Amino acid sequence: MRFAGYVIAGWTITGAVFLAYWIRLVRRTRRAERLDPEA
Amino acid sequence: MTLLKPSVGKALGWASLGALVVLALFGLWGAPPDRVQSDAQRLMYLHVPAAWIAYLAFIVTAVGSALWLWKRTRSPVWDRVAGASAELGVLFTGLTLLLGSLWGRPVWGVWWAWDARLVTTAVLFFLYLGYLALRRVPGTPEARARRSAIAALIAFADVPIVHFSVTWWRTLHQKATVFDPELKAHIHGVMAFTLWWGVLAFTLLYVYLLDRRYRLECLEEGFEERELQRAIDERVSGAPNDPRVEVGAAR
Numbered sequence: 001m002r003f004a005g006y007v008i009a010g011w012t013i014t015g016a017v018f019l020a021y022w023i024r025l026v027r028r029t030r031r032a033e034r035l036d037p038e039a
Numbered sequence: 040m041t042l043l044k045p046s047v048g049k050a051l052g053w054a055s056l057g058a059l060v061v062l063a064l065f066g067l068w069g070a071p072p073d074r075v076q077s078d079a080q081r082l083m084y085l086h087v088p089a090a091w092i093a094y095l096a097f098i099v100t101a102v103g104s105a106l107w108l109w110k111r112t113r114s115p116v117w118d119r120v121a122g123a124s125a126e127l128g129v130l131f132t133g134l135t136l137l138l139g140s141l142w143g144r145p146v147w148g149v150w151w152a153w154d155a156r157l158v159t160t161a162v163l164f165f166l167y168l169g170y171l172a173l174r175r176v177p178g179t180p181e182a183r184a185r186r187s188a189i190a191a192l193i194a195f196a197d198v199p200i201v202h203f204s205v206t207w208w209r210t211l212h213q214k215a216t217v218f219d220p221e222l223k224a225h226i227h228g229v230m231a232f233t234l235w236w237g238v239l240a241f242t243l244l245y246v247y248l249l250d251r252r253y254r255l256e257c258l259e260e261g262f263e264e265r266e267l268q269r270a271i272d273e274r275v276s277g278a279p280n281d282p283r284v285e286v287g288a289a290r
Contacts (some may be wrong), residue, residue, distance in 0.1 A: 006142070
């Protein structure tokens, strides 16, 4: 594959960004649910 | 407290994951390399959908803000939708810029150019970062929603500028290709499928994340309101733990 470094970096970064954002959302949601058990 | 039924939200999450895996298979192996750009063109399957979904996210933010400002439809739901969608818009715009830079290096020979499309997109990114910062400025829920809605509508003015920048100015960035009727672009069947699949996968992911972010917004808002009410109640009843109340009482 030509330009493999750029292509792999692009796809890896995209996956990492989505995963990191999703993990952050889940953690913040769980923390908010713990602080507010009525919700 | 969610936009979708929990079961629908969960199914959407799995559907997004499945669609992204299929996109990776087609984007990295299934689709043929481009005749001119070779494999560097494989970044298109991420860059273009990310840019389109960023537009979609900012359109949703603008619509939500307008619906909040219009008295007949005013509801906290619209403010929350606008805030949640703006955060996703920033995420997808940041990704668009990053992927564009990675694509530009092998194709243009530079990581960044002071090109109208690139600069207006960067401005869009920073405008909505400012919008997100504004949402964190303390105030009553109504004051916060009003100033955020006005800021969102002002920031939205940059979206058509970004879109038409390639038509209005001479740019290094290519002009509209897919939707240009005069160009009659013929894209290889598998390439076209992969591109549209990318749009579908990113749309599913956007809707799923919007639903999750909306729920978080509701939880945090409710917690803030209850904490504020508790603090007010304590102050009014002269809570003994509050040193300011004690100083005031001594005087």
